[in-house]
Amino acid sequence: MTNADERRSKNFRKPDSEWWHGKTYLFAYDDHLNVLLNPAFPKREGTNPHGEKDANGKMFHDEFLKVVQAKGSGWVDYMFPKSGETQPSHKWSYVKGFKHEDLTGLIGAGFFTN
Numbered sequence: 001m002t003n004a005d006e007r008r009s010k011n012f013r014k015p016d017s018e019w020w021h022g023k024t025y026l027f028a029y030d031d032h033l034n035v036l037l038n039p040a041f042p043k044r045e046g047t048n049p050h051g052e053k054d055a056n057g058k059m060f061h062d063e064f065l066k067v068v069q070a071k072g073s074g075w076v077d078y079m080f081p082k083s084g085e086t087q088p089s090h091k092w093s094y095v096k097g098f099k100h101e102d103l104t105g106l107i108g109a110g111f112f113t114n
Helices: 003-013 060-071
Strands: 024-030 035-037 073-081 088-100 103-112
Touching: 024 060, 060 073, 060 088, 060 103
Parallel strands: none
Antiparallel strands: 024 035, 024 103, 073 088, 088 103
């Protein structure tokens, strides 16, 4: 990663920036479900959550990819803990596929209903 890439990367992780406001932040996966960006849970970056289930048994990461592959974009609801919490809350995320040079994947953002 170059110094310019590192500076851009830090901007994605900075709360109350154009990329992360309040409890809403961008997240990105490649087309194999490798986590490229998750500012609220940075330890997930570089991991692959394929097959992981939420509290209700929904494989929501896989669902993100299915929605993008089938429709290009769409909404997915699931149970997920808010940043700094351990108990899951109901969350809706909008995901959209992207292609940049030789990288394809999805980018999304979501909100909690409570």
